[in-house]
Amino acid sequence: MTSSPDIVDIPGLRRPTPAPESKTGKPRQFLSIWFRCCHVYGRLYKNASQTSYNGGCPRCATRARVMIRPDGTTRRCFQALS
Numbered sequence: 793m794t795s796s797p798d799i800v801d802i803p804g805l806r807r808p809t810p811a812p813e814s815k816t817g818k819p820r821q822f823l824s825i826w827f828r829c830c831h832v833y834g835r836l837y838k839n840a841s842q843t844s845y846n847g848g849c850p851r852c853a854t855r856a857r858v859m860i861r862p863d864g865t866t867r868r869c870f871q872a873l874s
């Protein structure tokens with residue numbers, strides 16, 4: 793029913809009002825992800841080249857990654873397919 797294509801991240805595009813910057817100079821963007829292995833939420837952080845979000849399960853350290861593509865998915869929450 794709802795399939796609104798709200799884009800999350802487009803390399804090269806900036807939001808009009810950037811988020812407040814952290815001490816390191818850049819706001820650390822992340823996605824929330826549901827780790828099915830341990831039934832916990834974790835976070836994936838953007839890598840340096842802005843091509844994907846990477847992280848791991850906070851309990852068992854299973855790795856997870858979400859690719860960033862201009863035409864890609866648009867959700868803010870994901871499930872780790874481990």
Ligand SMILES: [Zn+2]
Binds near residue numbers: 829830831
């Ligand atoms: Zn786990």
